[in-house]
Amino acid sequence: xxxxxxxxxxxxxxxxxxxxxxxxxxxxxxxxxxYRQILGQKVEFLVSFYxxxxxxxxxxFDDQFSVERPDGSNFTLxxxxxxxxxxxxxxxxxxxxxxxxQPQHFGDGTRLSIL
Amino acid sequence: KNQVExxxxxxxxxxxxxxxxxxxxxxxxxxxxxxxxxxxGRGPVSLTIMTFSENTKSNxxxxxxxxxxxxxxxxxxxxxxxxxxxxxxxxxxxxxxxxSFGAGTTxxxxx
Numbered sequence: 001x002x003x004x005x006x007x008x009x010x011x012x013x014x015x016x017x018x019x020x021x022x023x024x025x026x027x028x029x030x031x032x033x034x035y036r037q038i039l040g041q042k043v044e045f046l047v048s049f050y051x052x053x054x055x056x057x058x059x060x061f062d063d064q065f066s067v068e069r070p071d072g073s074n075f076t077l078x079x080x081x082x083x084x085x086x087x088x089x090x091x092x093x094x095x096x097x098x099x100x101x102q103p104q105h106f107g108d109g110t111r112l113s114i115l
Numbered sequence: 116k117n118q119v120e121x122x123x124x125x126x127x128x129x130x131x132x133x134x135x136x137x138x139x140x141x142x143x144x145x146x147x148x149x150x151x152x153x154x155x156g157r158g159p160v161s162l163t164i165m166t167f168s169e170n171t172k173s174n175x176x177x178x179x180x181x182x183x184x185x186x187x188x189x190x191x192x193x194x195x196x197x198x199x200x201x202x203x204x205x206x207x208x209x210x211x212x213x214x215s216f217g218a219g220t221t222x223x224x225x226x
Contacts, residue, residue, distance in 0.1 A: 004158070035214075043159070043204065043216040056213050091158050103149070104214070106158030 006092050006107035013082055014115055021077045021110045023092030032075045033093040033104060034067065036060070043091065049075065079112075087114045117142040119207050119217035127223045128195050136220045138188040138205030146208040150179050150190045153202045153219065162190070162203075195224045 005024045013019050025032050034046040048055040049067055066078045075094075079086055089111050093104040118141045128134045140148070147166045151159035163172045163179040165188070171180050176193045192199055202219040209215065 035216075042218045045213050045215070048213065056210065058213070093158075103161035103164060106160070108156070108158045 004092055004094055004105050004107035006090075006110050008110060009108070010111045010113070012113045012115060015082055015084060017082055018078065018080045019082060019112060021079075021090050021092075021112070023075045023077075023107055024073055025075055025092070025094030026096075026105055027073075029094035029096055029105070031055075031095045031102075031104075032067075032069070033095075034077045035091040035093065035106075036088040037091065037109075038085075038088045046077075082112075082114045084114050087112055117207070117209060117215045119205055119215050121203075121205050121217040121220050123220060124218070125221040125223070127225060130195060130197060130224055130226050132195055134192050134195060134222065136190045136192075136203050136205075136222070138190070138217055140186050140188070140205070140207045140215075140217075142207040142209050142215050144209055145183065145186075146210060148179075148181055148188050149206040149208065149214070150177070150188075151204045151206055153204055155201070159204055159206075192222070195222075197224050197226060200224045 007022045032049040035043050037043045045058050047057040047061045068076050089109040091106050091109045093106045095102040095104045120139045122137045149164045150162045153159045162177050165172050165181045167183050178191045181188045202221050204219040205217040206214045
């Protein structure tokens with residue numbers, strides 16, 4: 001069964017540095033998402049992406065964050081000037097032809113640790 | 116503010132027994148309700164999706180119910196197995212794209 005893959009599985013970065021989290025969605029999917037889960041807390045929606053633009057974003061997704069689909073297969077989340085509170089598990093997800101009622105398929109996440 | 120509340124926070128059951136997890140939500144507008152299973156260290160995996168007009172949906176030993184009038188859902192696990200040990204997350208969608216997650220119920224199945 002096709003899977004969403006995320007790299008790296010664990011990223012350790014110094015505070016203030018920039019990080020790029022990478023995702024390869026399922027190949028025929030058109031809708032892409034990023035979520036984060038701070039340790040011990042709920043999964044939180046960050047952003048959705050369709051047709052090379054952001055469809056919807058949460059209040060968490062401020063100017064510190066950006067997303068890109070640089071080459072038609074990868075989907076990246078960039079976090080600039082990282083802060084300690086950015087430490088979390090970041091999940092990428094994708095869904096099929098239409099968003100309505102379609103299951104989102106999640107990757108296994110990247111654990112981001114900011115020191 | 117959109118909220119999804121789950122109960123209990125955790126439960127322990129013996130292998131072979133049944134259990135029911137609860138979800139209450141205040142998400143509006145409502146598009147659909149999903150149950151996900153999340154194993155430790157893994158991403159969530161979709162179990163069921165229900166729209167407004169559906170009040171029950173099954174996936175193997177998992178049966179979800181939805182009462183859109185009272186804004187409640189349940190997930191029933193039948194004949195539990197050790198592999199059912201995981202966090203079960205209720206997720207409510209208010210649009211095609213945006214999901215609101217509950218905190219999850221941690222289920223531990225013991226032999």
